[in-house]
Amino acid sequence: MNHIVSVSNVSKNYNLGQVVVPALRGVSLDVAEGEFLAIAGPSGSGKTTLLNLVGCVDTPSAGTVTVDGKQTGLLCERDLTRLRLHTIGFIFQSFNLVSVLSVLQNVELPLLLQRALSARERKQRVLALLDRVGIREYSKHRPSELSGGQRQRVAIARALVTRPKLVLADEPTANLDSVTGTNILNLMKELNQSETTTFIFSTHDARVWAYASAVVRLADGQIQDRVSAEEAVRAGGLPTGRPA
């Protein structure tokens, strides 16, 4: 099986003045293409840190991260940016839309950066995607005029518009109410299945594990285990540490 992501023996330390905070300690993880993988763990367990490393926005203190066959430690900043642009889509916990651009322009942004499609093709693709995530009628609105759920839909559309192989989502439902959160997860799952895009998302909400193809449980910067969604739900709760 092809691994879109391969994390090997990765450690990440943060320096807080004199104190070294180990956020990840010897994490190894392979993710197959088409997975819908949940990273579960309590607050401070290292979920965001791991996603940042996989997303090539941060570098590990030790170990290697390979994304789409490229070892990220060997790439220069320019090539890392290209990898993010062409291979990875990001969904952030707090949406991170560009406030001065309209919904349509926000979603169009990665396509503009790619400079691959004509204006007409871009518009077609963006509108089709907005349709898909159910906010086409808001295409001319500014993000500030939308609800949290709508904003996250925009963010999802933006992450998917380049048809990336890999989408990373850091607690995509944490800022949403549970109904909206469920809708968003359904949408992600649907896109995962129709586009065969690999999704890795972090969560400390046990209710969303059911959607995952597998759950990687993280605690204190180490991988506890990797189980199927059913097992995880059956086991219930988080492996160690405080319940979220």
Added chain:
Amino acid sequence: MGFLLDLRIAFRSLFQHSRRTFFLATAIAGVTALLILLNALSAGVSETMIRAATTLSTGHVNVGGFFKVTSSSGGPVVTEYEKVIEAVRKSVPEMESMVHRGRGWAKIISDLGSTQAGITGIEIKNEPGFRKVIELVSGRLEDLAEPNTMLVFESQVERLKVRVGDAVTLSAQTTRGAANTIDCRIVAIAKDMGLMSKFGVFVPVETTRALYQLRSDTTGAIHIYLKPKFIPDVTAIAARLRGQLEKLGWTVMDADPNPFWMKFQTVAREDWTGQKLDVTTWEDEVSFITWTLTVLRGLTAVLLTILIAIVITGIMNTMWIAIRERTREIGTLRAIGMQRGGVLRMFLYESLLLGLIGTGTGALAGAGLGAALNAARIHVPLSVQLFLMSDRVQLALHAGGLVRAALFITLVTTLAALYPAYRAARLKPVSAMSHFG
């Protein structure tokens, strides 16, 4: 397309913070307008001076000189001037027109008073510029075509106590050192034109020849008027002409940035006889007043430096604030694939746009204000008139100057944003994930 994206975000960000943008744009506009007005003032003073000076006492470039009969006596004379004119015509293609004038220094005696004055001999029919600069109080300029006539200025009228039609006597030493007098009739009285008119009168060129007993193939100096676009190059053109006259066999004096009447003593002390030519520029001939221009330009430069420092501080501060506020946006853009260059351009465009808006407004405001000041025809105090050679100052507002000022300030604002923008571009994309900001 990427270009448009950076520009679009920059443009919208600018209007997102409309208050901040408004204040900064206003400050930039103010500085631009001030720069334009100060430059227009310098240029206006300079143009007024050049216009007055080049009519009264100098061309843009002059070929004068001294002729010494013995090593101790001589005068400001160019002999065989037609040949010199011929040589100048060939050597100065930038020339628009050319006149020759007699030069001298004499005592003027009337029934009721006397004064010393520089005597300039002109051919009034060849001096079209004269009419534009000289404002007559009484008499007629045309009458200067008649032999032994004279134009005086109001301040001399006070000393001589004469009116149009009165007779005066000119008394001077000829080039051979003999005393000579000539009677002249006052035919025109002109308004004062500052320092230059205090000590100068105009007579027909034959009168200067007669006074100094010179042959008809002599003159005092040849005034060369250049086409306007070549006026800034006078120094180079003078240097070139100097070389060419030398090559054609004339003895030419070394460049000396002083008016001809300050060179009498040096020439008299030197041990030579015959003809020497002296090539000067208008700046040399009026060097005793051009320091005012230098002062004005210096003040402009100092003021401008301060104002630009303020603008730079304002822009940089605003950029730092914008970058702090938009850390997460920058991180997001970097995370989804914008290169560092894109972030850099985004902030530079923002500053560039701000600069264009500010300087555009400022240029219009400056031009409007300048035009209004010109229309108001503000009179300058007497002390200033002396140097200005005019009773009011006309701001010189040229489209080229406006555009240059606007572009210069825009460049400054853009460069001021360079370092903050560079720092923004270096922000780590991981900052997109942080929740503050």
